[in-house]
Amino acid sequence: MNQPEYRNWQLETDMDGVCWLTLDRVGESANSLSQEVLKELEQIVGGLESNKPKGLVLQSGKAGSFIVGADVREFDQVSSVEEAEGFIRDVHALFDRIEALPFPTVVTIDGFCLGGGLELSLCFDYRIALNNDRTRIGYPEVKLGIYPGFGGSARTTRHIGGLQAMPFMLSARMLRAHQAKGMGLVDQLVGTHGSLRWAARKAVLQGRKSKGPGLVGKLSNFGPVRKFLAGQMRKKTAAKAKPAHYPAPFEMIDAWEHHGDDFRQMLDEESTRVARLITGDTSRGLRRVFWLMENLKAQGKGVDFSPRRVHVIGAGVMGGDIAAWCVLQGMEVTLQDREMKYIEPALKRAGKLFARRLKTADRIAGAKSRLMADVEGRGVSRADVIIEAIFENLEAKQSLFQKVEAEARPDAVLATNTSAIPLRDIATVLERPQRLIGLHFFNPVAKMPLVEIVYEEDTDAGEVQRGAAFGNRINRFPLRVKSSPGFLVNRVLAQYMLKAFMILLERMVPKEAIDKAAENFGMPMGPVELADTVGLDVGMNVLGTLGGEDAAGEAELLKSYVESGKLGKKSGEGFYTWEKGKAKKDKGAVEGINLESLAEELMQPYFEECKACLADGIVEDRDAVDAGMIFGTGFAPFRGGPLFYLENSTETEE
Numbered sequence: 001m002n003q004p005e006y007r008n009w010q011l012e013t014d015m016d017g018v019c020w021l022t023l024d025r026v027g028e029s030a031n032s033l034s035q036e037v038l039k040e041l042e043q044i045v046g047g048l049e050s051n052k053p054k055g056l057v058l059q060s061g062k063a064g065s066f067i068v069g070a071d072v073r074e075f076d077q078v079s080s081v082e083e084a085e086g087f088i089r090d091v092h093a094l095f096d097r098i099e100a101l102p103f104p105t106v107v108t109i110d111g112f113c114l115g116g117g118l119e120l121s122l123c124f125d126y127r128i129a130l131n132n133d134r135t136r137i138g139y140p141e142v143k144l145g146i147y148p149g150f151g152g153s154a155r156t157t158r159h160i161g162g163l164q165a166m167p168f169m170l171s172a173r174m175l176r177a178h179q180a181k182g183m184g185l186v187d188q189l190v191g192t193h194g195s196l197r198w199a200a201r202k203a204v205l206q207g208r209k210s211k212g213p214g215l216v217g218k219l220s221n222f223g224p225v226r227k228f229l230a231g232q233m234r235k236k237t238a239a240k241a242k243p244a245h246y247p248a249p250f251e252m253i254d255a256w257e258h259h260g261d262d263f264r265q266m267l268d269e270e271s272t273r274v275a276r277l278i279t280g281d282t283s284r285g286l287r288r289v290f291w292l293m294e295n296l297k298a299q300g301k302g303v304d305f306s307p308r309r310v311h312v313i314g315a316g317v318m319g320g321d322i323a324a325w326c327v328l329q330g331m332e333v334t335l336q337d338r339e340m341k342y343i344e345p346a347l348k349r350a351g352k353l354f355a356r357r358l359k360t361a362d363r364i365a366g367a368k369s370r371l372m373a374d375v376e377g378r379g380v381s382r383a384d385v386i387i388e389a390i391f392e393n394l395e396a397k398q399s400l401f402q403k404v405e406a407e408a409r410p411d412a413v414l415a416t417n418t419s420a421i422p423l424r425d426i427a428t429v430l431e432r433p434q435r436l437i438g439l440h441f442f443n444p445v446a447k448m449p450l451v452e453i454v455y456e457e458d459t460d461a462g463e464v465q466r467g468a469a470f471g472n473r474i475n476r477f478p479l480r481v482k483s484s485p486g487f488l489v490n491r492v493l494a495q496y497m498l499k500a501f502m503i504l505l506e507r508m509v510p511k512e513a514i515d516k517a518a519e520n521f522g523m524p525m526g527p528v529e530l531a532d533t534v535g536l537d538v539g540m541n542v543l544g545t546l547g548g549e550d551a552a553g554e555a556e557l558l559k560s561y562v563e564s565g566k567l568g569k570k571s572g573e574g575f576y577t578w579e580k581g582k583a584k585k586d587k588g589a590v591e592g593i594n595l596e597s598l599a600e601e602l603m604q605p606y607f608e609e610c611k612a613c614l615a616d617g618i619v620e621d622r623d624a625v626d627a628g629m630i631f632g633t634g635f636a637p638f639r640g641g642p643l644f645y646l647e648n649s650t651e652t653e654e
Helices: 035-051 072-077 081-099 116-121 152-160 162-171 177-183 193-205 215-220 223-238 248-259 263-278 281-298 317-328 340-358 361-370 394-407 423-427 461-473 489-506 511-521 527-534 536-546 549-563 595-615 622-633 642-653
Strands: 009-013 018-023 055-060 065-067 105-109 112-114 126-130 136-138 188-190 309-313 332-336 371-373 385-388 413-416 436-440 450-455 477-482
Touching: 009 035, 018 035, 018 193, 035 081, 055 065, 055 193, 065 116, 072 281, 081 116, 081 263, 105 116, 105 193, 112 116, 116 152, 126 177, 126 193, 136 177, 152 162, 152 248, 152 263, 162 215, 162 223, 162 248, 177 188, 188 193, 215 223, 223 248, 248 263, 263 281, 281 477, 281 622, 281 642, 309 317, 317 332, 317 340, 317 361, 317 371, 332 340, 340 361, 340 371, 361 371, 385 394, 394 413, 394 423, 413 461, 423 436, 436 461, 450 461, 450 622, 461 477, 477 622, 489 511, 489 527, 489 536, 489 549, 489 595, 489 622, 511 527, 511 595, 527 536, 536 549, 595 622, 595 642, 622 642
Parallel strands: 018 055, 055 105, 065 112, 105 126, 112 136, 126 188, 309 332, 309 385, 332 371, 385 413, 413 436, 450 477
Antiparallel strands: 009 018, 436 450
């Protein structure tokens, strides 16, 4: 039988009458469900309904990738809620037709099966996945300010029960193949790519179907049980996000609570709720964050640099944690300090991090074997990347780099983690000063996803690119910034913190109110609590370097705490008293205070300094400013970045 030609799909029928449908989107490295792809699929389904093959197998023509979801780029083209809802209902109708096909249908999954890709696969009778490390199955939608809208919330809760389905969708968790099978989203695993086709053919010919939810899964969708579970989910979600800031998870919980036992009504709720969400400000802001993230990931790509060995000099909190993080990313790391007694605490902290992240004894042991104490500095001559993280003293850093340059390989990256000293001043002692770059990490290293790649006007561009490639290699977002006091993130943050301390010191506004105002705006933590978390000794040094004369009073305030041994969280007391890692707060201290007005006052210097950094050329463009502040300070992601927020809030006012 002659098959029609499609741009993105190939359709073949074998001698047994099994139809093989392959998605290979033209001009893209990964498959996504664009409008064009879906329109072609609709035509294909019409043909299948008429011709009725023996069975149907859906597969990907992209090596190591199935379907990554809908085409996010098209979301910004939606002009109204009505348009969005119409599109979603059309997709629902198409997926209903696929689910109703009168012959066995099977999906083979190799690589990423995300969002719309998973929703499409759930319309098929049976799912087979390749059980290797690159297979990932999940719903990332909540990270984009929506929830699964191509039938995902309805089909997933129906297929595996709300008890499993709802936390899975709410968390945006990515499952490995065996985890997805354990949950019931995948029916069969195979060990090799070549086995997928044979397993799929067998499944079609035997008419295999998914088993559906077990008794517990069915009961979790039952009215009284469902309402109880929804209440628990709502409380747990509210502890992490405010409904006003991130409405999508609460919308999904509400839809399931009221309609979780009615498949058609769940689909209808998807159409109206997701359409409203996708055109809202939160989704718009989070989509911008997604593209900012993709842009940062692209930094350093295409560079012929594959570092495997790292040497870190300075085993303090920053140096030790940088070393541990590099080990977690599979690298061999040597950690140097003056004596073993300075390295031992870093090794202990690393061991705790490995235990939390790696879980199993063999993986933990493997990580520990890749982190080596190196008092003599023998790792310098072998390292691909050398990172200096000693105390902030120019002469000490200069002396160190003179020695390191003489011992290091000519092709090794030389980097400093300084947060205050100009790169040019450190590099003056080097034979090749243009070789030195900054790799400025943020505390805590394991949680903060940004690393600033610092350069001077005369820094070798190739070294900057290799620094960015290293950032990607260790799973951190590399942001190129020009060397200047505070670079980007600390320069902005210093003015924000200074304002908070001024309000605290001069107006005696309770610290709890200051922090609550910032949190209500969308910051992950208030400035006073942040100062305690980072360390008041660190804050004192930052204000001393970046605050100028205007910060004299505030610097003295911090100095008084530091001299009395109150360093913040790490000493158990700072502005707050800390118990079990949490600050004790007087909730009544915020009463009677206009938190919205206070938030505006707090954020004003933050915004002004962002604009100044852009004007001074510290970073290349406004996207870089927004990315740096989101990933470096936790600026409210749903607002899309400080400059994006300013631009759009101005438009709204007009």
